[in-house]
Amino acid sequence: MVALVTPMGDDGSIDLETFDQLLDWHIDVGTHGIVVVGTTGESATLSTEEHCDLVGHCVDKVAGRLPVIAGTGSNNTEEALFFTRSAKEHGADACLLVTPYYTKPPQEGLYQHFRLIAEQVDIPQILYNVPGRTVCDLSLETVDRLADVDNIVAIKDATGDFARGVELIERCADRIAVFSGEDPLNVALMKAGAKGCISVTANVVPAAMAKICDMALSGDMACAQSLDESIAGLHKNLFLQANPIPVKWALARMGLIKSGIRLPLVELAGEYRLQVEQALRDAGIELPAS
DSSP states (O other): OEEOOOOBOTTSOBOHHHHHHHHHHHHHHTOOOEEESSTTTTGGGSOHHHHHHHHHHHHHHHTTSSOEEEEOOOSSHHHHHHHHHHHHHTTOSEEEEEOOOSSOOOHHHHHHHHHHHHHHSOSOEEEEEOHHHHSOOOOHHHHHHHTTSTTEEEEEEOSOOHHHHHHHHHHHTTTSEEEEOSGGGHHHHHHHTOOOBOBSGGGTOHHHHHHHHHHHHTTOHHHHHHHHHHTHHHHHHTTSSSTTHHHHHHHHHTTSSOOOOOTTOOSOOHHHHHHHHHHHHHTTOOOOOO
């Protein structure tokens, strides 16, 4: 699944025409699912109206051709409930809920937060743990408790800790699906039992990422690993600055989107551009003349 960027004009306005073109591209090349208005989609800087409207627009445009997973997490439980209800009303297939950021709740608060949303909104829900961005870590013990809650069907593990990902799979994979949320660990975690990935790299090489998942999940780990190694530079260099700064610059360099991004994020710093460009070329992407 691709953690899709939100294309924007130079003034920061959402570019729906380009958004639709990206959706068609992903559908055509084999992406398995779309995650819209996740953290890569700059959910933190979208207005409430923009957030809800973009989910509805995505569902309408995809028209059942792929599953649409809406990012609906918040550090405010009531807001997360609102976004999750809205996503269900707009026809999303599932929701992705990031751990509450900044507030640093205790584990019991996290458990009650996610359980309440799952009990109140009848839509499949995916937990999202990314402590490097949220300063909030959903412990293995809390995931173990939440795995027994109806509607909680999966977790996106973006801890960057392979051993912990394996333990998560061992403890919970019989009740919820585990998805890699760290592109460099995708193949290794799928080999250990993860059911796929929610990928930033898939924004620029969706066909390759879909093929890697297909091969890994069918047991052809050698071929999956070989193909993954050919795009390893992207896994690394698309995170030289805070996501989605590098991936939006990469897509703009490919001629697929404009360079718009919303403050407080800014365009990729000049010192990193050659590295990102080289990673694109190393992955076999033909770039237009700059």
